[in-house]
Amino acid sequence: MDDSQPRFLDDVTVELVRHSASDTDVLWAARVSTAGEQSLEEINKDPERSKGLINYLMRDRHGSPFEHNSMTFFVRAPIFVFREFHRHRVGWCLAGDSEITLVSEKGNIRRRTIAELYRLWHHGVEDALPSSGGGVTWKKSAGKWSAQVKYANKSHYLGLHETREAAERVVAEFRAEHPSKRLRKLASVRRNHVRCYDETTLLASRARILDVMESGVKRLIHLTTESGRSLRCSVDHAVLTPEGWRKAGELEVGDQLMAAATAVPPSEALVPPSLRRGIGVWTSMQRLRLIRETDTCHLCFRSFPREELALDHVVPVAANLLKALDPSNLMPACSPCHRKKSDAEQALAKRGGKVSIAKPDPIVSIEDGGEEMTYDLSVEGPWHNFLANGIVVHNSYNEESGRYRELQSDFYVPGRERRLVQEGRPGKYVFVEGTDEQHKLVTEAMEASYRQSYAAYQEMLEAGVAREVARAVLPVGLFSSMYATCNARSLMHFLSLRTKSEQAKVPSFPQREIEMVAEKMEAVWAGLMPLTHAAFVANGRVAP
CATH class of the missing domain: 2.170.16.10 (Hedgehog/Intein (Hint) domain)
Known part of the structure; x- marks a missing residue:
């Protein structure tokens, strides 16, 4: 298929990018207050005791031990799914x-x-209108006070009045009803x-x-x-x-x-040039071992072939020389990100004063x-x-930006198993199977709309229109991507809201498409932390 032609997909993608998450993280965090730091061997001595402790923490809502871990997921789904991610974030206020x-x-x-x-x-931004002038003057011929105002480059006559106070009151009322400020949305x-x-x-x-x-x-x-x-x-x-x-x-x-x-600030003078060259040679020798044929930049999270990636010292050499030859301090970085980070570090090292x-x-x-x-x-x-x-x-939300890259032509069309018909009232409704005619209508209408909107998007890009302007024609069925980082506790809260389960103490009615994402995230998490996941399910799928 031509790359410019839309693709129609009926499923979402969830991949675990990186993690430091296991049941032992929960056990370590829970036991450090009573038994001090323990070895992995000590923690694994009595599996049933460990299982019981995790279940106790979940049941009695002791939440903090479930936060000493991290998982980063790559999610690719229709844009309307990310609006649900965004709208239902908990806290963060x-x-x-x-x-x-x-x-x-x-x-x-x-x-x-x-x-x-x-x-x-x-x-928008408050912006001054053209100056408003005018006021109150005495009209000798009429023996009265004249009221007039200049507003937005036009003169407004407000009549003759017996007293100066009456004329000034009319002018004040006019200016109150016609403020000399307006709201404008400025790109800046x-x-x-x-x-x-x-x-x-x-x-x-x-x-x-x-x-x-x-x-x-x-x-x-x-x-x-x-x-x-x-x-x-x-x-x-x-x-x-x-x-x-x-x-x-x-x-x-x-x-x-x-x-x-x-x-x-740290100084480059702390690292002799000969040592810096040696560190550079050693770092280059690690490329084949530490960078896969296709790998992910740790700064922008985009995928690149190995030849477009460099090894970046996460903690700069000038900041901590002890980490200069530490392989765990090396991560793949694409050329633009690596150049930007290196330039910033060098400018920092050479700058005097304080940072x-x-x-x-x-x-x-x-x-x-x-x-x-x-x-x-x-x-x-x-x-x-x-x-x-x-x-x-x-903050907790990082979705792909259509301002800086051309958006791919992948669009969501519900699969045949997606229930199409809603019955009942809000809070009590259910979804039931659609007919063959309804599925045919949905598929044909969506695909026609997607083709038309993506063709208009391409036409504007070819004409030189900025991406951030051209993207406005694309519908919410367009696939986007996001990196979502969470710990087990925050993931459990998300799952309690975005999955429907008979085992849940509190019922939830998620949109099917975000539930598809949640189900895939839960499957990955259950493999990483099986005891914690089992306790979550056993205790009504309620986050501690």
């Missing part, structure tokens, strides 16, 4: 007055509240970048904002740190700590948050933060974090 640190290309800093960013992003608002941090080196960087979301009215907690920073957020919002990402509601006074700070980093800041108080409308950001990778009131917080 900040108070509207949280100040977000924005960084220009030249490194200039400014701050806006997240509520203001949401208003500008979705409703959507080019904002936030301060973010490399989670390995803790050095500051910048990332483009992809979306600003209103997350609904939520109950908040108020965290205050030793340096005087404060953050009001939902209990489920992830914040960066020296031990990694943790939910705000699990933190206690004395725990540390990572916050904006400055430090003396921006993230440093620990102890919590001194945790209080009730009230209840109000909340917001969140989605930012571009590879580091999906940003600064809110000077504290490093996380």
